[in-house]
Amino acid sequence: MTNHAATRIEQVVRDSYGRLLALLASRCGDISTAEDALGDAFIAALESWPNQGVPDHPDAWLMTAAKHRLIDQSRRSQTRERAVELLLREAELKQDRTMDAVETDYPDERLRLMLVCTHPAIDPAVRTPLILQTVLGVTADRIASVFMVKPSAMGARLGRAKSKIRDARIPFVIPSSEELPSRLTSLLEAIYAAFTIGLDLEGLGASSGLKREAIWLASIVVQRLECTQAAEDSTTAFSLAESEALLAMMLFRAARDQPTGQSRRYIPLSEQPTNHWNEKQIHQAEVWLRKAARTHQVGPYQLEAAIQSVHCERRRTGRTNWQAIEHLYQGLLKLNPTAATRIGLASAQYHCGEPQAALQTLEGVPDSFRVHSASYWAVSAFAHRALNSQHESNSCYDRAIGLTESETVRAWLLQQRSG
Numbered sequence: 001m002t003n004h005a006a007t008r009i010e011q012v013v014r015d016s017y018g019r020l021l022a023l024l025a026s027r028c029g030d031i032s033t034a035e036d037a038l039g040d041a042f043i044a045a046l047e048s049w050p051n052q053g054v055p056d057h058p059d060a061w062l063m064t065a066a067k068h069r070l071i072d073q074s075r076r077s078q079t080r081e082r083a084v085e086l087l088l089r090e091a092e093l094k095q096d097r098t099m100d101a102v103e104t105d106y107p108d109e110r111l112r113l114m115l116v117c118t119h120p121a122i123d124p125a126v127r128t129p130l131i132l133q134t135v136l137g138v139t140a141d142r143i144a145s146v147f148m149v150k151p152s153a154m155g156a157r158l159g160r161a162k163s164k165i166r167d168a169r170i171p172f173v174i175p176s177s178e179e180l181p182s183r184l185t186s187l188l189e190a191i192y193a194a195f196t197i198g199l200d201l202e203g204l205g206a207s208s209g210l211k212r213e214a215i216w217l218a219s220i221v222v223q224r225l226e227c228t229q230a231a232e233d234s235t236t237a238f239s240l241a242e243s244e245a246l247l248a249m250m251l252f253r254a255a256r257d258q259p260t261g262q263s264r265r266y267i268p269l270s271e272q273p274t275n276h277w278n279e280k281q282i283h284q285a286e287v288w289l290r291k292a293a294r295t296h297q298v299g300p301y302q303l304e305a306a307i308q309s310v311h312c313e314r315r316r317t318g319r320t321n322w323q324a325i326e327h328l329y330q331g332l333l334k335l336n337p338t339a340a341t342r343i344g345l346a347s348a349q350y351h352c353g354e355p356q357a358a359l360q361t362l363e364g365v366p367d368s369f370r371v372h373s374a375s376y377w378a379v380s381a382f383a384h385r386a387l388n389s390q391h392e393s394n395s396c397y398d399r400a401i402g403l404t405e406s407e408t409v410r411a412w413l414l415q416q417r418s419g
Contacts, residue, residue, distance in 0.1 A: 008054045009045050016059050017137040018213070022113040024066055026172040031113075031134055031162045033070065041065035110135055111220055112172045114190065117161070118183040119170050126157045131190035133158055136213060138197060146193060148372055174224070181239040184221070188246050188301065191218050195250050200405075211254060218247040237295050245292040245301035251285035252308035254278075266408040270351065274315040282312050300336040303328050307344075322351040339369040339376070346379050355386035374403035378413065 017038070025034035041062045055061040117130040129147060132138040144154035164170075175183055191214045198210030225240040255278040256269070289305050307328045314320050329345035342365050346358040362380055370376050381396035397417040404410050 006046070006050070008058065009042065009049065012045075012058050012062065013042065013137075016062075018135045019110060020059060020063055020066070021137075022110040022135055023063065024070070025134070026109050026112050027067070028070055029169065029172060030166045032159070032166065033073070034066070035134075037066040037069040037073070038062070040069045110217065111224060112174060114187055114217070115175060115180075115183055116165060116170055116172055117190075118186040119165070121164060121168050121170060122161050123157070124186065126161045127186035128190040128193055129154060130158060130161050131187070132193060132197075134162075135217075136190070136194045136210060138194065138210070142197060146197060148368065177236060180225070181235045184239045184243070187221065188218075188243060191221070192246060192250075192301075195253075199253070211250070215247065215250050215254065218243060218250060222247055234295075234297075238297050238299065241292040241295045241297070242299045242301045244288045245299065245305045248285040248288035248292065249301060249305035249308050251281050251288065252305065252312050255281035255285065255312065264408050266406070266412040268412075269311060270314075270320050277312065277315050279315070282315070285309070285312075298331070298335075300332055303332040303335065307332075320351070322348055326352050339365045339373070343373070343375050343379055346383070350379060350382050350386065353386075355383040358383040359387075372403065374400045374405075374409070376400075377403065381417075 021031075021034055021038055024038055025031045028034055044065050045058070045062060049055070114131050114135050117134065118127045122130065129143045132143050133140060140155045140158060141151045143158075144151040147154065174180075194210050194217075195214035198212075198214060201210065222240065222243045225236065225243055256272065257278075258264075258276065285305070286309065289302070289309060292302050292305070307325055310321050310324050310328070326345065326348040329341065329348050333341050333345055342361055346361040349355075349358040349361060358379065362376065362383070365373070365376055377396045377400035381393045381400060384390075384393035384396060394417060397413060401410055401413045401417070404413065
């Protein structure tokens with residue numbers, strides 16, 4: 001029973017932490033306080049569930065326990081009068097209403113919390129990390145590694161942002177249709193980052209629901225924008241198009257997931273068999289991408305989705321149109337000149353038989369990014385080998401092998417180096 005309870009708690013933490021925190025924080029208006037209360041609720045579950053059994057509705061049990069701890073804390077400190085009033089009123093509701101709230105309030109509550117994190121009063125540099133931690137449950141250490149900063153520095157930034165939300169009494173509300181588009185950049189960045197982190201975790205052999213969560217949240221953003229009744233406004237229309245394109249991009253990528261139980265041996269995308277690719281999901285992605293194109297105003301997520309669409313075309317044609325991918329990356333580099341975009345363009349140039357051009361493109365990747373990026377060194381290795389620069393190629397392979405976290409990718413790189 002103890003093992004079952006512990007496993008169930010781990011599952012709830014993995015699947016529901018961000019959802020429960022969003023619901024709780026929206027009630028008390030203080031993210032840090034909500035985190036503490038929810039943490040206490042999980043500790044109480046570890047103490048109670050092994051003896052009393054896992055409840056039929058674990059989310060509702062945890063929410064009720066967290067609310068009780070918030071009320072107790074507020075009564076003792078006398079510093080959360082508004083929270084006490086709200087939570088006491090909530091506590092009067094029946095348990096079945098609590099369960100209904102947990103099941104039905106997720107979309108609006110989670111979107112509210114995400115948009116609170118993008119409020120103009122919050123430092124733009126911390127908005128995406130704040131969403132990743134509070135709404136999606138990504139650890140500060142993992143966020144720090146993604147943004148290439150020290151965990152202590154990231155933790156301090158997140159703490160200051162949460163204090164700002166509390167002290168400035170930033171309301172947990174959906175912004176007006178006029179304000180919403182300006183808040184979407186950070187929102188979409190966080191969803192994209194969560195999806196990418198989910199891919200990385202799966203590459204490490206970890207079970208991660210982040211990909212699924214990211215796709216779901218993108219669909220909620222699209223639904224909300226569709227309901228703004230402001231489609232005639234060009235800014236809102238473009239924001240909707242970019243949201244649809246992000247959703248399309250993630251669906252294209254998720255459609256290529258390996259079936260459960262298939263060998264975890266790493267296979268490059270261009271060599272992967274396509275028979276297991278999800279044709280229905282690819283079709284759904286194509287529909288969203290076509291919708292995104294209706295504004296005739298191209299954005300970075302539309303180009304990202306188009307690149308994934310070209311990759312998925314190989315299921316139908318049997319070949320990858322690398323020239324089209326290179327062209328799309330050239331356009332993306334103009335709109336979004338990031339290190340990752342440069343590496344993607346260089347990879348496409350290599351596959352087009354242009355290794356010298358690939359190396360020239362890679363010269364634009366900052367040193368601060370190179371020292372952490374296995375993909376930078378891997379593409380460099382491919383390009384040098386194509387130019388018969390064996391010593392430089394092996395050196396780049398060694399750097400890539402040393403930086404990659406994935407055992408399957410490391411094994412593949414070692415094979416390529418020796419081959």
